[in-house]
Amino acid sequence: MNTFDWLLDSDPAICWQVMRDLTDAPPSTIDRERARVAREGLAAAILAHQQSDGSWRRPEAPAWLPTLFTLLLLRSTSVDPTDPAVENAITRLETTLRWDSKPGTWDLRPATDGANPFFEGEVEPCINGGVLALGGYFGHPNENLARRLLSERLADGGWNCDAPKSKCSSFHTTICVLEGLLEYERAIGAKSTHSHSDDAHAKEIAAARRRAEEYLLERRLFRRRSTGEIANPEFLELAFPPRYHYDILRALDYFRAAGAQSNARPDQRIIEAIQLLENKRQSDGRWLLENSYDEALALPLTESIGQPSRWNTLRALRVLRWYEPNQK
Numbered sequence: 001m002n003t004f005d006w007l008l009d010s011d012p013a014i015c016w017q018v019m020r021d022l023t024d025a026p027p028s029t030i031d032r033e034r035a036r037v038a039r040e041g042l043a044a045a046i047l048a049h050q051q052s053d054g055s056w057r058r059p060e061a062p063a064w065l066p067t068l069f070t071l072l073l074l075r076s077t078s079v080d081p082t083d084p085a086v087e088n089a090i091t092r093l094e095t096t097l098r099w100d101s102k103p104g105t106w107d108l109r110p111a112t113d114g115a116n117p118f119f120e121g122e123v124e125p126c127i128n129g130g131v132l133a134l135g136g137y138f139g140h141p142n143e144n145l146a147r148r149l150l151s152e153r154l155a156d157g158g159w160n161c162d163a164p165k166s167k168c169s170s171f172h173t174t175i176c177v178l179e180g181l182l183e184y185e186r187a188i189g190a191k192s193t194h195s196h197s198d199d200a201h202a203k204e205i206a207a208a209r210r211r212a213e214e215y216l217l218e219r220r221l222f223r224r225r226s227t228g229e230i231a232n233p234e235f236l237e238l239a240f241p242p243r244y245h246y247d248i249l250r251a252l253d254y255f256r257a258a259g260a261q262s263n264a265r266p267d268q269r270i271i272e273a274i275q276l277l278e279n280k281r282q283s284d285g286r287w288l289l290e291n292s293y294d295e296a297l298a299l300p301l302t303e304s305i306g307q308p309s310r311w312n313t314l315r316a317l318r319v320l321r322w323y324e325p326n327q328k
Contacts, residue, residue, distance in 0.1 A: 003285035003317075007310055011041035013077035014310050020078075021318040034078070038085045042301075043077040046070055047089050049298045054093035055108055056298035063097070063108040064127075069296040072130050073241050076311075081138045090138045094118050121145045125152050125159040126173040126244045132180030136187035143201070146184050149177055150208050157211035169215055171222075171231065171246040175254060178216075181209050182258055209258070221251045221273040234291065236276060240303070240311040243293035248273040253315045256322040266323050274323055277316055287312040 001009070007018045016033035019025040037043045049070070051057055058066040071093075079086055097108040098115030099122040106122045109115070119135035119142045121128035128145055135142045152159060158169025159177045185205045188198070219225050222235040230236065238249045252273055259266060280287055289309035294301055303309050 003313065006286070006308075007314060010310050011077075012036040013042050013079070014314055017078055017314055017318075021314070022321060034080055035083075037077055037079045038083040043074055043079040044085075045299055046074045046077075047085055050089050050092065053110070054089075054096040058296065058298050061296065062105075064099070064106065064122075065296045066298040067093070067097075067108055068127065068130055068134075069241070069243055070298045071134050073297060075134060075137050076241065086138070090140070094140070117142075119145065121148070124161045125149055125163075126161045126170075126176045129159070129173070129176030129178070129180035130244070132177075133183040136180070136183030136185075139187070141184050141187035141191070143188075146181070146205060149180070150204065153208065153212070156215055158215040159212070169212075171216070171219075171235065172244050174212055174215055175246045175250060176244055178209060178212050178254055178258075181205055181212075182254070182261070185209070186261065213255070213258070216251060217267055217269040220269055221248050222276075237290040238277075238280065238287060238309070238312045238316070239291035239293055240289060240309060240315075241292065241294055241297070241301070243296055245291075245293050247291070248276060249312065249315055249319070252277060252319045252323075256319050259322060270323075274320070277319065281316070282308070284308070285313075287316045 004018070004022070008015050012033060016030060016037060019030045019033055038047065049056055055063045056066045056070040057063065094117065096111060097118060098111045099106060099118065099120070100109040100112060100115040101122070108118070116122060119131060119140040121131040121142070128149060132142065132145050132149065135145070149159070152163065154160060154163055154167065154169050156169050158174035160166045160168065160170040161173050162170070185202065188202060219231065222230055224231045234245070235247050237247055239245060239247050242250050252270065255266065255270060282288065286308040289303045289305050289307060289312055292301070292303070292305055303311065
Protein backbone atom coordinates (compact mmCIF):
# COMPACT_ATOMS: atom_id res chain seq x y z
CA MET A 1 0.00 0.00 0.00
CA ASN A 2 1.50 3.36 -0.99
CA THR A 3 1.78 6.20 1.50
CA PHE A 4 -1.28 8.14 0.33
CA ASP A 5 -3.52 5.07 0.35
CA TRP A 6 -2.19 4.22 3.81
CA LEU A 7 -3.05 7.70 5.06
CA LEU A 8 -6.50 7.60 3.49
CA ASP A 9 -7.17 4.17 5.02
CA SER A 10 -7.43 5.67 8.50
CA ASP A 11 -9.31 7.98 10.85
CA PRO A 12 -11.54 10.62 9.20
CA ALA A 13 -9.50 13.28 11.03
CA ILE A 14 -6.44 12.26 9.04
CA CYS A 15 -8.28 11.45 5.80
CA TRP A 16 -9.88 14.85 5.44
CA GLN A 17 -6.64 16.70 6.18
CA VAL A 18 -4.84 14.56 3.59
CA MET A 19 -7.51 15.51 1.05
CA ARG A 20 -7.30 19.20 1.97
CA ASP A 21 -3.52 19.53 2.25
CA LEU A 22 -2.06 16.89 -0.07
CA THR A 23 -4.51 16.30 -2.92
CA ASP A 24 -6.54 18.20 -5.47
CA ALA A 25 -9.81 16.61 -4.37
CA PRO A 26 -12.91 18.74 -5.10
CA PRO A 27 -14.20 20.83 -2.19
CA SER A 28 -17.44 18.82 -2.01
CA THR A 29 -15.50 15.60 -1.45
CA ILE A 30 -13.34 17.24 1.22
CA ASP A 31 -16.42 18.65 2.97
CA ARG A 32 -18.12 15.26 3.04
CA GLU A 33 -15.06 13.70 4.62
CA ARG A 34 -14.77 16.47 7.20
CA ALA A 35 -18.41 15.99 8.19
CA ARG A 36 -17.49 12.49 9.40
CA VAL A 37 -14.84 13.75 11.84
CA ALA A 38 -17.15 14.66 14.74
CA ARG A 39 -19.07 11.38 14.43
CA GLU A 40 -16.39 8.76 13.77
CA GLY A 41 -12.93 8.02 15.04
CA LEU A 42 -10.71 10.09 17.32
CA ALA A 43 -12.71 13.34 17.45
CA ALA A 44 -15.92 11.48 18.19
CA ALA A 45 -14.14 9.56 20.96
CA ILE A 46 -12.85 12.80 22.46
CA LEU A 47 -16.35 14.29 22.49
CA ALA A 48 -17.73 11.12 24.06
CA HIS A 49 -15.16 11.31 26.87
CA GLN A 50 -16.31 14.74 28.05
CA GLN A 51 -17.71 14.69 31.60
CA SER A 52 -21.04 16.18 32.62
CA ASP A 53 -19.27 19.19 34.18
CA GLY A 54 -17.64 20.03 30.85
CA SER A 55 -14.18 18.72 31.71
CA TRP A 56 -12.10 15.84 30.44
CA ARG A 57 -10.66 13.69 33.20
CA ARG A 58 -7.75 11.39 33.91
CA PRO A 59 -7.22 9.54 37.21
CA GLU A 60 -5.15 11.45 39.76
CA ALA A 61 -4.74 14.47 37.46
CA PRO A 62 -6.10 17.99 38.07
CA ALA A 63 -9.06 18.78 35.84
CA TRP A 64 -7.23 21.43 33.81
CA LEU A 65 -4.53 19.07 32.60
CA PRO A 66 -6.53 16.49 30.60
CA THR A 67 -9.12 19.12 29.67
CA LEU A 68 -6.59 21.46 28.05
CA PHE A 69 -4.51 18.86 26.27
CA THR A 70 -7.41 16.67 25.15
CA LEU A 71 -9.05 19.76 23.66
CA LEU A 72 -5.81 20.64 21.90
CA LEU A 73 -5.84 17.12 20.45
CA LEU A 74 -9.40 17.78 19.26
CA ARG A 75 -8.15 20.94 17.55
CA SER A 76 -5.47 18.83 15.83
CA THR A 77 -8.22 16.78 14.18
CA SER A 78 -9.42 19.99 12.46
CA VAL A 79 -12.97 19.03 13.34
CA ASP A 80 -15.56 21.55 12.13
CA PRO A 81 -15.91 23.95 15.10
CA THR A 82 -19.48 24.76 14.02
CA ASP A 83 -20.60 21.13 14.19
CA PRO A 84 -23.42 21.02 16.79
CA ALA A 85 -21.69 18.27 18.79
CA VAL A 86 -18.56 20.40 19.05
CA GLU A 87 -20.44 23.60 19.86
CA ASN A 88 -22.37 21.79 22.60
CA ALA A 89 -19.16 20.46 24.13
CA ILE A 90 -17.52 23.89 24.15
CA THR A 91 -20.64 25.53 25.62
CA ARG A 92 -20.79 22.90 28.37
CA LEU A 93 -17.19 23.60 29.33
CA GLU A 94 -17.44 27.37 29.09
CA THR A 95 -20.62 27.68 31.16
CA THR A 96 -19.69 25.21 33.89
CA LEU A 97 -16.00 25.61 34.73
CA ARG A 98 -13.66 28.50 35.46
CA TRP A 99 -9.94 28.93 36.08
CA ASP A 100 -9.76 29.40 39.85
CA SER A 101 -6.72 29.85 42.09
CA LYS A 102 -8.44 30.54 45.41
CA PRO A 103 -7.44 27.24 47.08
CA GLY A 104 -3.83 28.13 46.28
CA THR A 105 -3.35 26.32 42.97
CA TRP A 106 -4.85 27.01 39.58
CA ASP A 107 -7.38 24.48 38.32
CA LEU A 108 -10.71 24.28 36.53
CA ARG A 109 -13.42 24.40 39.15
CA PRO A 110 -17.19 25.08 39.24
CA ALA A 111 -17.92 28.66 38.23
CA THR A 112 -17.69 31.25 41.02
CA ASP A 113 -17.53 35.03 41.09
CA GLY A 114 -14.05 36.33 40.39
CA ALA A 115 -12.79 33.21 38.63
CA ASN A 116 -11.59 33.42 35.03
CA PRO A 117 -13.76 32.14 32.17
CA PHE A 118 -12.07 29.22 30.43
CA PHE A 119 -11.04 31.20 27.35
CA GLU A 120 -9.48 33.93 29.48
CA GLY A 121 -6.84 31.51 30.76
CA GLU A 122 -4.73 31.58 33.92
CA VAL A 123 -1.15 32.81 34.49
CA GLU A 124 1.41 30.64 32.65
CA PRO A 125 2.05 31.58 29.02
CA CYS A 126 2.65 27.98 27.90
CA ILE A 127 -0.86 27.12 29.14
CA ASN A 128 -2.38 30.39 27.97
CA GLY A 129 -0.94 29.95 24.48
CA GLY A 130 -2.92 26.72 24.21
CA VAL A 131 -6.04 28.36 25.63
CA LEU A 132 -5.73 31.22 23.12
CA ALA A 133 -5.43 28.71 20.27
CA LEU A 134 -8.53 26.89 21.48
CA GLY A 135 -10.50 30.12 21.79
CA GLY A 136 -9.53 31.19 18.30
CA TYR A 137 -10.31 27.83 16.75
CA PHE A 138 -13.59 27.17 18.54
CA GLY A 139 -15.05 30.63 18.01
CA HIS A 140 -14.17 32.35 21.29
CA PRO A 141 -11.13 34.56 20.63
CA ASN A 142 -10.22 36.39 23.81
CA GLU A 143 -8.64 39.82 23.44
CA ASN A 144 -7.78 40.11 27.15
CA LEU A 145 -5.75 36.91 26.98
CA ALA A 146 -4.03 37.96 23.76
CA ARG A 147 -3.04 41.31 25.28
CA ARG A 148 -1.80 39.60 28.42
CA LEU A 149 0.50 37.42 26.34
CA LEU A 150 1.79 40.42 24.40
CA SER A 151 2.63 42.12 27.70
CA GLU A 152 4.63 39.07 28.83
CA ARG A 153 7.07 38.99 25.91
CA LEU A 154 10.73 38.88 26.85
CA ALA A 155 13.40 41.11 25.33
CA ASP A 156 14.42 38.43 22.80
CA GLY A 157 10.88 38.29 21.41
CA GLY A 158 9.63 35.02 22.87
CA TRP A 159 8.11 33.71 26.08
CA ASN A 160 9.12 31.58 29.04
CA CYS A 161 6.94 30.15 31.79
CA ASP A 162 9.88 30.67 34.17
CA ALA A 163 9.95 34.43 33.61
CA PRO A 164 10.76 36.78 35.22
CA LYS A 165 13.31 34.50 36.92
CA SER A 166 14.48 33.52 33.44
CA LYS A 167 15.34 36.37 31.07
CA CYS A 168 15.72 34.13 28.01
CA SER A 169 12.80 32.72 26.07
CA SER A 170 11.97 29.03 25.89
CA PHE A 171 11.45 27.10 22.64
CA HIS A 172 8.61 25.21 24.35
CA THR A 173 6.68 28.23 25.61
CA THR A 174 7.32 30.29 22.49
CA ILE A 175 5.83 27.69 20.10
CA CYS A 176 2.76 27.34 22.35
CA VAL A 177 2.17 31.09 22.27
CA LEU A 178 2.92 31.39 18.55
CA GLU A 179 0.28 28.77 17.74
CA GLY A 180 -2.17 30.63 19.94
CA LEU A 181 -1.48 34.02 18.37
CA LEU A 182 -1.80 32.61 14.84
CA GLU A 183 -5.16 31.02 15.62
CA TYR A 184 -6.32 34.19 17.36
CA GLU A 185 -5.19 36.32 14.42
CA ARG A 186 -7.21 34.16 12.03
CA ALA A 187 -10.27 34.43 14.25
CA ILE A 188 -10.23 38.19 14.64
CA GLY A 189 -9.53 38.56 10.92
CA ALA A 190 -12.66 36.59 10.14
CA LYS A 191 -14.72 38.75 12.53
CA SER A 192 -13.06 42.09 11.78
CA THR A 193 -15.20 45.15 11.07
CA HIS A 194 -12.06 46.78 9.55
CA SER A 195 -12.29 49.64 12.01
CA HIS A 196 -9.11 51.51 12.88
CA SER A 197 -8.89 49.82 16.30
CA ASP A 198 -9.44 46.34 14.83
CA ASP A 199 -6.76 46.89 12.19
CA ALA A 200 -4.30 48.27 14.75
CA HIS A 201 -4.84 45.29 17.06
CA ALA A 202 -4.39 42.80 14.21
CA LYS A 203 -1.15 44.51 13.17
CA GLU A 204 0.09 44.40 16.76
CA ILE A 205 -0.56 40.64 16.93
CA ALA A 206 1.12 40.02 13.58
CA ALA A 207 4.17 42.05 14.60
CA ALA A 208 4.50 40.10 17.85
CA ARG A 209 4.32 36.84 15.93
CA ARG A 210 7.00 37.90 13.50
CA ARG A 211 9.32 38.95 16.32
CA ALA A 212 8.80 35.61 18.09
CA GLU A 213 9.35 33.76 14.82
CA GLU A 214 12.71 35.51 14.62
CA TYR A 215 13.62 34.00 17.99
CA LEU A 216 13.24 30.52 16.43
CA LEU A 217 14.69 31.40 13.03
CA GLU A 218 17.80 32.97 14.52
CA ARG A 219 18.40 29.58 16.13
CA ARG A 220 17.64 27.62 12.92
CA LEU A 221 14.66 26.10 14.81
CA PHE A 222 16.80 23.88 17.06
CA ARG A 223 20.21 25.38 17.83
CA ARG A 224 21.62 27.58 20.56
CA ARG A 225 22.26 31.07 19.28
CA SER A 226 25.39 31.42 21.39
CA THR A 227 27.26 28.27 20.31
CA GLY A 228 25.32 26.78 17.40
CA GLU A 229 24.98 23.51 19.31
CA ILE A 230 21.74 21.54 19.31
CA ALA A 231 19.73 23.12 22.12
CA ASN A 232 18.00 19.90 23.14
CA PRO A 233 18.21 16.48 21.43
CA GLU A 234 14.46 16.04 21.96
CA PHE A 235 13.87 18.94 19.55
CA LEU A 236 14.87 16.55 16.76
CA GLU A 237 12.38 13.84 17.84
CA LEU A 238 9.09 13.96 15.93
CA ALA A 239 6.40 13.73 18.59
CA PHE A 240 2.63 13.46 18.58
CA PRO A 241 0.80 14.67 20.50
CA PRO A 242 3.31 17.31 21.60
CA ARG A 243 1.61 18.54 24.79
CA TYR A 244 3.70 21.68 25.49
CA HIS A 245 6.90 20.23 24.03
CA TYR A 246 8.79 21.71 21.10
CA ASP A 247 10.22 19.81 18.15
CA ILE A 248 11.23 20.69 14.60
CA LEU A 249 8.13 19.18 12.98
CA ARG A 250 5.84 21.15 15.25
CA ALA A 251 7.77 24.32 14.39
CA LEU A 252 7.82 23.61 10.66
CA ASP A 253 4.09 22.90 10.62
CA TYR A 254 3.54 26.21 12.40
CA PHE A 255 5.63 28.08 9.79
CA ARG A 256 3.71 26.28 7.03
CA ALA A 257 0.39 27.43 8.51
CA ALA A 258 1.66 30.98 9.04
CA GLY A 259 3.11 31.09 5.53
CA ALA A 260 -0.13 29.87 3.99
CA GLN A 261 -1.98 32.68 5.78
CA SER A 262 0.36 35.41 4.57
CA ASN A 263 1.45 33.89 1.23
CA ALA A 264 5.04 34.42 2.35
CA ARG A 265 7.92 32.39 0.96
CA PRO A 266 9.65 30.08 3.44
CA ASP A 267 12.57 31.67 5.26
CA GLN A 268 15.83 30.01 4.23
CA ARG A 269 16.85 29.63 7.87
CA ILE A 270 14.54 26.63 8.13
CA ILE A 271 16.44 24.67 5.49
CA GLU A 272 18.51 22.62 7.95
CA ALA A 273 15.36 21.56 9.81
CA ILE A 274 13.76 20.67 6.47
CA GLN A 275 16.75 18.51 5.57
CA LEU A 276 16.57 16.73 8.93
CA LEU A 277 12.88 16.08 8.34
CA GLU A 278 13.51 14.70 4.85
CA ASN A 279 16.23 12.42 6.19
CA LYS A 280 13.78 10.90 8.64
CA ARG A 281 11.53 9.61 5.84
CA GLN A 282 11.57 5.81 5.80
CA SER A 283 12.11 3.74 2.65
CA ASP A 284 8.34 3.18 2.42
CA GLY A 285 7.69 6.95 2.40
CA ARG A 286 6.44 7.14 5.98
CA TRP A 287 7.71 8.82 9.13
CA LEU A 288 7.97 7.14 12.52
CA LEU A 289 6.53 8.26 15.83
CA GLU A 290 9.71 9.14 17.71
CA ASN A 291 8.13 10.46 20.89
CA SER A 292 4.69 10.97 22.38
CA TYR A 293 3.56 13.19 25.21
CA ASP A 294 0.19 11.56 25.78
CA GLU A 295 0.36 11.30 29.56
CA ALA A 296 -2.14 14.14 30.04
CA LEU A 297 -4.85 12.87 27.69
CA ALA A 298 -8.26 11.60 28.77
CA LEU A 299 -8.11 8.70 26.31
CA PRO A 300 -5.41 6.48 24.78
CA LEU A 301 -4.05 6.89 21.26
CA THR A 302 -3.36 4.01 18.91
CA GLU A 303 0.11 4.93 17.58
CA SER A 304 3.26 3.51 19.19
CA ILE A 305 6.74 4.98 19.48
CA GLY A 306 9.08 3.48 16.89
CA GLN A 307 6.24 2.57 14.53
CA PRO A 308 5.02 4.40 11.40
CA SER A 309 2.89 7.39 12.35
CA ARG A 310 0.07 8.72 10.23
CA TRP A 311 0.03 11.95 12.21
CA ASN A 312 3.73 12.57 11.65
CA THR A 313 3.55 11.48 8.02
CA LEU A 314 0.61 13.80 7.30
CA ARG A 315 2.35 16.76 8.89
CA ALA A 316 5.73 16.05 7.30
CA LEU A 317 4.26 15.69 3.81
CA ARG A 318 2.28 18.92 4.03
CA VAL A 319 5.35 20.79 5.28
CA LEU A 320 7.38 19.51 2.32
CA ARG A 321 4.54 20.25 -0.12
CA TRP A 322 4.52 23.84 1.12
CA TYR A 323 8.31 24.23 1.15
CA GLU A 324 9.44 22.56 -2.07
CA PRO A 325 7.49 24.54 -4.74
CA ASN A 326 8.79 27.76 -3.22
CA GLN A 327 12.36 26.73 -3.90
CA LYS A 328 12.00 26.56 -7.70
